[in-house]
Amino acid sequence: MSGNTSKPATHSLLAPAARAIFITAGCIAGALIFNYLLFRATGLPFVWTGIVSAVVVAAAIAAPLVALTALRERELAGLRLKLNRVSSTDHLTDCLDGAVFTALVDAFRAGASGKSGPNRGALLIIDVDHFRQVNARFGRSWGDEVLRVVSDVIRASVRRGDLVGRLGGEEFGIFLPGARRENAEDVAERVRGVIADTLFEPAGKHCPLTVSVGGIVFEDQLIFDDLVAAAEEQLLSAKNAGRNRTAMGAIQAKLPEQHPNQHIAS
Structure with a gap:
């Protein structure tokens, strides 16, 4: 028997990458705003050190979120493949x-x-x-x-x-x-x-x-x-x-x- 021949849609392949970029960008934006407000409250100039620290902190926060998202996408893809196979085969004979x-x-x-x-x-x-x-x-x-x-x-x-x-x-x-x-x-x-x-x-x-x-x-x-x-x-x-x-x-x-x-x- 041939296996399931359905091909994943392009949008399903791009979805994990798009989510990872969105999460990272959101964390960086949040960290930049936080650093800017912090420097503004303390009266210190918002210089490159603030920007670098914001990016580093954001990346540290985003990394586990991106990994978790990718893992979840992989699990869902496996589940979709399994469901497609079950729906296309006869349960008794596996044909x-x-x-x-x-x-x-x-x-x-x-x-x-x-x-x-x-x-x-x-x-x-x-x-x-x-x-x-x-x-x-x-x-x-x-x-x-x-x-x-x-x-x-x-x-x-x-x-x-x-x-x-x-x-x-x-x-x-x-x-x-x-x-x-x-x-x-x-x-x-x-x-x-x-x-x-x-x-x-x-x-x-x-x-x-x-x-x-x-x-x-x-x-x-x-x-x-x-x-x-x-x-x-x-x-x-x-x-x-x-x-x-x-x-x-x-x-x-x-x-x-x-x-x-x-x-x-x-």
Whole structure:
């Protein structure tokens, strides 16, 4: 799974520095006013020694305040990052939430469309076989454990930069930017094979654990819904062929329909 890809806003980076400057300037101004009034009350001339002492005293006061502010900003930044991560991931599987997964896939593809060369990639949809039977036989807690096992295998099988999301229920998605057909098939078979070899024994009873994988590779600018529909067709083929299988296809963008009387200019 990819990490949270949100970037901090510029104003959030400048905020600690701005606060530090404001605190220091305020302390210096306060110290200057205090020194001026003190020298004026005593009748002594307000000379450079007064200015220097004001700056030194102000800096001594401001330093711990600046450090405390910076520490607090760091804590808040960590908390914001944690909250963003929690809100974008599925709490059970630690995969991307379905809506976030969709948005990130579209963002990747939109960025790739502005580059030279083919907009290549692959989308895999993984569905746990007979998941409802596991829930019915062993209970929901063991069904949740199945989802955790499957998600762990999936996330361990992809590259850094690939996206893994829980699309809903027992269905997961993998987006492989830049992948060719052979790359996508390798990932799909690796996930399927590792899960099939996993020993799963809820309540001490053996329970076969398998998945079916449908994948689609593309080299055109396509909307996410078209990719999902094509991958779902391949998934259905894998299910109909007996489950515990992978099925892979390819898709191209549809060319605009041409009127019979239209001619292509040479």
